Amino acid sequence: PMQNNWNDLDPAIHIKYINTKTYFPGIIKLAFFLICYTRKKKVDLVASSNININALLGLLKKIKLLKTKKLIIRETTSVFLRIKGFKKLIHTIKYLIGYSSADLIICQTELMKQQFLDNLKVSRKWKMITIQNPVNFSNIIQLSTENNSDLLKRKYIVSAGRFIHEKGFDILIKAFAQIAKNDQALDLVILGEGELKKQFENLIRELKLEKRVYMPGFIKNPIPYFKTAEVCVVSSRFEGFPNVLLQMAAVNNKIVSTLCAGNIDSIPSIKTCPTDNISLLAESITEAINKLPDNESITSKFLFLDSISVSNYVKTIENLIYGK
Structure with a gap:
């Protein structure tokens, strides 16, 4: 998140933090807390958006240790399209253990839902629905007005995300190397941190782009970077759904994205191209820079x-759960 959005919640909402330094012990602590809490209090709804917690909550509800009227779980990635071998087996076991107990399973895209139906026959009995990730448009616009003295004075392309293989930043850097030959006034900015940073730095040196590619690290509020860029780019190889794409689209009319997730090609005015294709990504970025989308597609x-x-997202879930 760009900011500590927990602070933006209504003051009447009580937040309970689980005191833990590591991930899996934290999940166990969370389980014990919820078991105790739902036995003491009347709980109408429990919601989760993490595969491990999803599976655990589903199991606890199945064996009647989690006392809640409704359990909603949200899937965040297309596991069967991304993972193979033993890891895939482990994830499949998690799904089988917990997901059948959920009252509603939310998938971000139709592709995400379909990969369940294709790989787990039992999922056809689950109550699954596709709901597009929401975007807090007014908040993004507000964040875009913040002054940022670190913004480049030159023209630049921008991308953002963790420095991992899935994000395809190596593809983006190589695509920019092709673009940079014909446009000496254009730079590339990649916001984020991660395990592959050193590898990307080596690639930049190899391509002699040290003075053209900038990686300033994690930026608390990247929205001003998106707003003033010549073009915003999502170069991922695969995603559940790249939420950064919606943030970019809210403040910039020149957006390029690989077809790394379902539903991207249905977003108006987004320039798309295949994944893992350096030349086509470079071509799409060049086209986006040189040609503004027409007014009709921008309006759409x-x-x-x-x-x-966010309000429509919540209303949709309420209608499905409570029939409002």
Whole structure:
């Protein structure tokens, strides 16, 4: 998140933090807390958006240790499209253990839902629904007005995310090397941190782009970078759904994305290209820089962003759970 959004919640909402330094012991602590809490209090709804916690909550509800009227779990990635071998088996076991107990399973895209149906026959009995990730448009616009003295004075392309293989930043750097030959006034900015940073730095040196590619690290509020860029790029090889794409689209009309997840090609005014293709990514970025989308597609984009507001997201879930 760009900021500590927990601070933006209504003051009447009580937040309980689980005191732990490591991930899996924290999940166990969370389980014990919820078991105790739901036995003491009347709980209408428990929601989760992490595969390990999803599976655990589903199991606890199945064996009646978790006392809640409704359990909603949200899937965050297309596991069967990303993982193979033993890891895939482990994830499959998690799904089988817990997901059948959920009252609603939310998938971010139709592709994500379909990979369940294709790989787990039992999932056809689950109550699964596809709901596009929401975007807090007004908050993004507010964040875009913040002054940032670190913004480049030159023209630049921007991308953002963790420095991992899935994000395809190596593809983006190589694509930019092709673009940079014909445009000496254009730079590339990649926001983020991660395990592959050193590898990317070596690639930049190899391509002699040290003065053209900038990696300033983690930026608390990247929205001003998106707003003033010549073009914003999502170069991922695969994603559940790249939420950064929606943030970019809210403040910039020149967006390029690989087809790394379902539903991307349905977003108006987004320039798309295949994954793992250096030349086509370079070509798409060049086209986006040189040609602004027409007014009709820009209008359609903002209507789309308005339709996936947080309030609409919540209303959709409430209708499905409570029949409101």
